[in-house]
Amino acid sequence: xxxxxxxxxxxxxxxxxxxxxxxxxxxxxxxxxxxxxxxxxxxxxxxxxxxxxxxxxxxxxxxxxxxxxxxxxxxxxxxxxxxxxxxxxxxxxxxxxxxxxxxxxxxxxxxxxxxxxxxxxxx
Numbered sequence: 001x002x003x004x005x006x007x008x009x010x011x012x013x014x015x016x017x018x019x020x021x022x023x024x025x026x027x028x029x030x031x032x033x034x035x036x037x038x039x040x041x042x043x044x045x046x047x048x049x050x051x052x053x054x055x056x057x058x059x060x061x062x063x064x065x066x067x068x069x070x071x072x073x074x075x076x077x078x079x080x081x082x083x084x085x086x087x088x089x090x091x092x093x094x095x096x097x098x099x100x101x102x103x104x105x106x107x108x109x110x111x112x113x114x115x116x117x118x119x120x121x122x123x
């Protein structure tokens with residue numbers, strides 16, 4: 001895992017039904033990536049959010065995957081870890097043979113920050 005435990009951590013709060021997960025996502029606000037993105041105005045880079053989601057799915061299914069397709073990706077609000085470092089991550093997976101369809105959302109009690117629909121191949 002490229003970023004897990006250093007840039008972010010997560011814990012499963014609830015698994016509602018097969019493939020539906022509610023997680024707590026925590027960003028390390030002291031990570032050096034924020035020195036360059038951006039100095040004195042830290043923002044979680046969009047590409048790291050996509051990578052985090054991949055790593056979370058791999059942890060949940062205990063298999064390696066490769067991103068095949070992004071059918072929807074929306075960055076709705078900036079994630080600034082100095083203002084808030086804990087978020088909710090909802091992940092719904094549909095697994096069929098060696099393919100995974102995923103719908104994911106990062107939010108808190110007041111707003112949605114990120115939405116994504118994607119497809120992966122299980123390696």
